[in-house]
Structures are given as structure tokens and as C-alpha cells.
Amino acid sequence: MKASIVLLPGDGVGPEVVAAARAVLDGVATRFGHQFTYDTHLIGGIAIDETGDPLPAATLEAARAADAVLLGAVGGPKWDDPNAKTRPEKGLLAIRQGLGLYANLRPVQSYPELVASSPLKPDRIEGVNLLVLRELTGGLYFGKQYREQTERGLRVVDTLEYMDFEIRRVIRLACSLARGRRKKVTSVDKANVLESSRLWRQIATEVARDFADVTLEHQLVDSCAMRLVTAPGSFDVLVTENMFGDILSDEAAVLTGSLGMLPSASLGEGRLGLYEPIHGSAPDIAGKGLANP
Numbered sequence: 001m002k003a004s005i006v007l008l009p010g011d012g013v014g015p016e017v018v019a020a021a022r023a024v025l026d027g028v029a030t031r032f033g034h035q036f037t038y039d040t041h042l043i044g045g046i047a048i049d050e051t052g053d054p055l056p057a058a059t060l061e062a063a064r065a066a067d068a069v070l071l072g073a074v075g076g077p078k079w080d081d082p083n084a085k086t087r088p089e090k091g092l093l094a095i096r097q098g099l100g101l102y103a104n105l106r107p108v109q110s111y112p113e114l115v116a117s118s119p120l121k122p123d124r125i126e127g128v129n130l131l132v133l134r135e136l137t138g139g140l141y142f143g144k145q146y147r148e149q150t151e152r153g154l155r156v157v158d159t160l161e162y163m164d165f166e167i168r169r170v171i172r173l174a175c176s177l178a179r180g181r182r183k184k185v186t187s188v189d190k191a192n193v194l195e196s197s198r199l200w201r202q203i204a205t206e207v208a209r210d211f212a213d214v215t216l217e218h219q220l221v222d223s224c225a226m227r228l229v230t231a232p233g234s235f236d237v238l239v240t241e242n243m244f245g246d247i248l249s250d251e252a253a254v255l256t257g258s259l260g261m262l263p264s265a266s267l268g269e270g271r272l273g274l275y276e277p278i279h280g281s282a283p284d285i286a287g288k289g290l291a292n293p
Contacts, residue, residue: 001034001035002034002035002036002037003034003035003036003037003067003068004036004037004038004039004065004066004067004068005025005036005037005038005039005066005067005068005069005070006038006039006040006041006059006062006063006066006068006069006070007022007038007039007040007041007070008040008041008042008043008044008059008063008069008070008071008072008095009040009072010043010044010045010046010071010072010073010074010088010281011044011045011046011072011073011074011075011076011088011281011283012072012073012075012076012280012281012282012283012286013072013073013279013281013282013283013285013286013291014044014071014072014073014074014281015072016072016286016287016289016291017072017073017277017291017292018070018071018072021070022038022070039062039066041056041058041059041062041063042056042059043055043059043071043074043088043091043092043095044073044074044075044088044089044091044092044281045074045075045076045078045079045088045281047059047088047091048079048086048087048088052086053086053091054074054086054087054088054089054090054091054092054094055090055091055094055095055098059091059095060094060095060098060099063095063098063099063272063274064098064099064272066272067271067272068272068273068274068275069095069099069272069273069274069275070274070275070276071092071274071275071276072276072277072281073276073277073279073280073281073282074088074089074091074092074281075087075088075089075280075281076088076281076283077283078283093141093142095274096136096137096266096274097137097142099266099268099272099274100137100268100269100270101136101137101266101267101268101272101273101274102135102136102137102138102166102169102170102267102268103133103134103135103136103169103170103173103266103267103268104132104133104134104135104136104245104249104264104265104266104267105131105132105133105177105264105265105266105267106131106132106134106249106252106253106262106263106264106278107129107130107131107132107262107263108128108129108130108131108132108252108253108255108256108262109128109129109130109256110125110126110127110128110129110255110256110257111256112126114256114257114258114261115257116257117256117257117258118254118255118256118257119254119255119257120229120232120255124230124231124232124233125232125233125255125256125257126233127233128232128233128255128256129236130232130235130236130237130238130252131177131181131236131237131238132238132240132245132248132249132252133170133173133174133177133237133238133239133240133245134239134240134241134242134244134245134246134248134249135166135167135170135239135240135241135242135245136242136266137166137242138161138162138163138166138167138241138242139160139161139162139196139241139242139243140158140159140160140242140243141242141243141246142161142242143158143159143160143161144157144158144159144161145157145158145159160194160196160243161196162196162199162200162241164199164203167199167200167203167204167241168203168206168207169269170239171185171187171203171204171207171208171239172207172210174187174237174239175207175208175210175211175214175216176211177237178211178214178236178237179211179213179214181236181237182236183213183214183215183236184214184215184217184235184236184237185208185214185215185216185217185236185237185238185239186217186218186219186224186235186236186237186238186239187200187201187204187216187217187218187219187239187240188218188219188220188221188224188238188239188240188241188244188245188248189201189204189218189219189220189221189240189241189244190220190221190222190244191218191220192220196241197241200241201218204216204218204239205218221240221244221248224238224240224248225247225248225251228248228251228252228255229251229255232252232255238252249278250278253278258292259278259279260277260279260291260292261292262277262278263275263276263277263278264276264277264278
């Protein structure tokens with residue numbers, strides 16, 4: 001197999017873990033007769049420092065032409081000014097949107113060797129094997145944002161927007177993935193409050209009719225957060241919108257005892273995917289050889 005891989009080391013421990021991953025890929029290529037070519041580009045804070053843009057045009061162009069993208073991490077205290085014109089995380093949002101990567105998959109599985117490291121009791125975490133599927137290119141993170149000064153004070157607005165097709169495709173993917181697992185999908189929303197969640201629930205119900213062998217359940221996001229702690233083994237595939245997925249996937253990741261051990265894949269309609277560890281840039285240990293690759 002021949003494949004072109006774009007490497008995006010990013011910030012903090014990103015360069016260290018990407019270098020380790022490349023060494024593994026080289027070993028795989030040698031052992032199994034594959035040919036991997038690599039092209040390294042900027043993203044995140046280092047891209048801001050060097051170009052003023054967290055996602056330079058050259059990075060996005062190279063990623064679009066590649067077979068896969070391997071990302072390290074973005075961000076750090078150096079770029080944490082909330083009033084900054086741009087931030088490293090904007091690069092991550094932009095590359096997802098630019099590549100049409102609408103679904104983020106985070107498998108969470110407990111391993112016997114790590115059970116003692118989990119914040120939960122062993123009998124609660126043993127046997128956990130769930131998949132969090134997060135919609136990536138809609139919702140609050142991509143809606144209109146603005147500030148305005150009013151007579152009563154400063155007003156800020158974030159807009160939560162979804163198109164029906166954006167919901168439909170991620171629900172369909174969740175059901176398809178569930179068919180290869182335990183055939184259960186938990187759709188998470190806030191349908192008791194949000195109009196966007198009511199549409200989410202409606203479309204999830206419609207799509208599930210095409211998957212008679214898959215069981216669909218609906219759960220409000222607040223009770224889902226509690227259930228992830230009290231009964232994590234009851235989940236199979238968990239699918240939700242962008243912000244809810246951002247929060248719940250981190251909560252689920254901690255269940256196994258090590259946030260740094262879990263992978264993430266961001267996928268779209270085509271073959272191209274973006275792959276990364278789910279941990280952050282960990283600037284406190286960057287350059288010390290302590291990051292787990």
C-alpha cells in the first residue's frame with residue numbers, strides 16, 4: 001500500500017507524540033511492505049507565531065491532497081488570551097470544516113491493566129466498551145458569534161444552528177457502526193429545552209427506522225453525564241451534537257484511567273481522515289520526554 005500522510009505536530013507535546021507515531025508507521029511499513037510518504041505542516045499556536053494564522057492555506061491544501069492527516073496537539077498558555085484576535089483552537093475547527101470531517105469517533109474501552117487507575121470502582125468500569133460519536137461541523141462552535149454594547153451593558157451572542165442533513169448523516173453513521181457492535185445507539189440531546197435538540201431527536205427517530213436491527217434510545221445530556229459515571233457499561237454507541245460531544249467524550253475518556261491513552265478519528269464522506277490522540281498539548285511536560293506516545 002502507498003499512502004501520503006500529512007503530519008501536523010502542533011504545540012506542546014504534539015511534536016513528540018507525532019515523532020513517536022511516525023517511528024511506529026515506519027516500522028509497520030518495513031514489516032508489511034507499505035510505502036508511506038510524509039509532509040509536515042504548521043497548525044495551532046506555532047502557526048500563529050510564524051504566519052499569523054492558526055491554519056495556513058498551505059496546511060489545508062496539503063491535507064486535502066493527502067490520504068490521511070496525523071495531528072499532535074494545539075494550544076497552550078502562551079496563546080490563552082481570551083481577547084486575542086485568533087487562537088490555536090481555531091485552526092482545529094477550520095481544518096475539520098475545510099476537510100468536510102463531520103464525525104468524530106472516540107472509542108473508550110477499559111483495560112485490566114488500567115482499572116486501578118480509573119476514578120471509578122473496578123466493578124463499575126470493568127468491561128466498558130463504548131464509542132462516542134460527536135458531530136463536528138455544526139452547532140455552537142460554527143454558529144454566528146458577536147458582541148454588542150447596549151444601554152444595559154455588554155451583550156454577547158452564540159448561535160446554535162443545525163441543518164437537517166447534518167444531523168441525518170451523523171445519526172446514520174452511528175447506526176451503521178452499531179451494527180458491527182452491540183446494536184445499540186444512545187442519541188443525546190436537550191430536547192426539553194432546545195429547538196435544535198427537538199429536531200435532532202425527530203431525525204434520529206426517523207433514521208433509526210431504516211435500522212430495524214439497531215435499538216435507539218434518547219437521553220437528555222445532563223442525565224447522560226450522570227449515567228456515564230454510574231453505569232458506563234450500559235452504553236454502546238453514543239451520538240450527539242458538537243458541544244455536548246465535546247464535553248461528554250472527555251468525561252468518557254477519563255473513565256479508563258488515562259486520558260493520554262485514547263485515540264480519536266475525524267471522518268467525512270470520503271477516504272480522508274484526521275487522526276489524533278485526545279489529550280491536550282500538556283505544556284508542563286513538553287520537551288521532557290514524559291509524554292506517552
